[in-house]
Amino acid sequence: MHETSVGLGSAAALLLLLLAVPATAQEPCCRSAGWEIAERYRVEGLDERRFTHEQYWRSLAPALRSDRVELTRLANRWTGRAINAVTLGSGPTTVLLWSQMHGDESAASMSLADLILWFSAAPDSDTLRATLADRLTIPMIPMLNPDGAERFVRENAVGIDINRDARRTATPEGRILRGVRDSIEADFGFNLHDQGTRTAGEDGAMVAIALLAPAADSARSWGPVRQRARKVSAVIVESLTPDLGSRMARYDDEFAPRAFGDNMQAWGTSTVLIESGIVVDDPQKQELRKLNVVALLSALHAIATGRSDATPTAAYDELPTNNPVERPPAAGGQIVLGEAAPIRADIAIRFDDPVARTGRTTERSETWQRSWPWTRSTPGAVPACRSGRRGNHPARGAGPADGAGRARGGQPGSVDCRYG
Numbered sequence: 269m270h271e272t273s274v275g276l277g278s279a280a281a282l283l284l285l286l287l288a289v290p291a292t293a294q295e296p297c298c299r300s301a302g303w304e305i306a307e308r309y310r311v312e313g314l315d316e317r318r319f320t321h322e323q324y325w326r327s328l329a330p331a332l333r334s335d336r337v338e339l340t341r342l343a344n345r346w347t348g349r350a351i352n353a354v355t356l357g358s359g360p361t362t363v364l365l366w367s368q369m370h371g372d373e374s375a376a377s378m379s380l381a382d383l384i385l386w387f388s389a390a391p392d393s394d395t396l397r398a399t400l401a402d403r404l405t406i407p408m409i410p411m412l413n414p415d416g417a418e419r420f421v422r423e424n425a426v427g428i429d430i431n432r433d434a435r436r437t438a439t440p441e442g443r444i445l446r447g448v449r450d451s452i453e454a455d456f457g458f459n460l461h462d463q464g465t466r467t468a469g470e471d472g473a474m475v476a477i478a479l480l481a482p483a484a485d486s487a488r489s490w491g492p493v494r495q496r497a498r499k500v501s502a503v504i505v506e507s508l509t510p511d512l513g514s515r516m517a518r519y520d521d522e523f524a525p526r527a528f529g530d531n532m533q534a535w536g537t538s539t540v541l542i543e544s545g546i547v548v549d550d551p552q553k554q555e556l557r558k559l560n561v562v563a564l565l566s567a568l569h570a571i572a573t574g575r576s577d578a579t580p581t582a583a584y585d586e587l588p589t590n591n592p593v594e595r596p597p598a599a600g601g602q603i604v605l606g607e608a609a610p611i612r613a614d615i616a617i618r619f620d621d622p623v624a625r626t627g628r629t630t631e632r633s634e635t636w637q638r639s640w641p642w643t644r645s646t647p648g649a650v651p652a653c654r655s656g657r658r659g660n661h662p663a664r665g666a667g668p669a670d671g672a673g674r675a676r677g678g679q680p681g682s683v684d685c686r687y688g
């Protein structure tokens with residue numbers, strides 16, 4: 269009797285102790301696991317963000333020999349590059365993921381490869397893998413647009429933007445995507461893209477990840493299908509906040525009647541758009557590759573366990589807007605002309621590809637107010653510009669930035685120009 273009462277008292281004390289632990293102290297799945305998986309199961313041979321169809325599927329070949337994954341050839345393109353799906357798990361809830369419908373947006377294709385390798389090779393004791401396998405059926409279509417990927421362009425082989433073809437489905441890629449969705453009546457969808465230079469809010473940091481639970485109608489109404497996507501988006505925000513902080517944004521939710529995300533939502537598939545943007549000093553998007561693994565694992569686990577249904581939407585709703593930047597500026601510069609007095613002139617550098625920083629044109633004009641995460645000297649015909657801010661920035665080359673994705677100021681007299 270005495271022992272029993274002591275036991276009950278201890279249990280009550282333990283319960284009180286557990287209740288006293290703040291929720292934030294218990295990290296929800298799967299940030300830590302995601303980072304570990306992204307590094308341990310990183311598929312080799314995909315080291316740069318431009319890769320061919322042959323290179324991609326050759327790199328994945330060892331993983332595809334596993335009985336745990338199922339490879340389905342969806343179409344043989346006349347170009348010789350097949351569109352494939354890889355399905356993980358056999359549970360009742362269906363989750364469709366597709367990447368690289370725009371051929372030059374490849375970050376998430378690398379992430380899907382890593383997830384496939386993990387799923388095929390993780391030990392039986394991996395409870396995360398077992399949970400997903402038992403509760404979800406997850407067809408993945410990496411590289412939906414292999415012909416665009418081959419040339420690293422947005423459109424398909426005949427120059428059509430597949431993401432403007434959801435209603436007509438004139439393209440084989442669009443028909444395939446619609447067909448897979450319909451065949452499994454996908455409960456959830458993940459529409460995986462890359463974006464260029466954007467800021468979180470008007471004067472915010474460079475966006476690393478932008479999210480959207482697309483509208484299913486022009487009224488942007490929150491029906492149950494879209495609401496589920498909103499909750500999954502909130503799960504992703506929570507999972508990435510410790511690493512990205514203010515470098516996340518919410519994409520404009522104006523209804524896009526030709527786009528797949530919006531139509532998927534209307535067709536009954538709760539769809540989340542993930543846009544991989546820019547991380548400083550990550551031109552090949554290898555950090556974004558890992559961040560996508562973390563985001564997708566967190567979302568899949570939350571769907572599998574039902575946690576997403578109980579997640580408040582505030583984390584997603586309160587994201588700043590995902591603002592496009594037409595002319596990434598280098599503010600506070602000076603044009604230096606030999607011994608003449610320097611002329612204050614901010615220098616804008618526009619890139620065809622802002623991540624690779626290629627195809628640039630320059631423009632000299634009045635001040636912009638923002639600062640940007642990269643620093644670079646401007647040799648040759650473009651006059652050097654000097655930072656107007658004090659700091660400890662190195663004198664040349666692509667330099668580091670602080671955690672908010674903002675540039676540090678240059679040394680007076682250096683030849684740095686900030687741009688994005």
Ligand SMILES: [Zn+2]
Pocket residue numbers: 370373461462
């Ligand atoms: Zn895209």
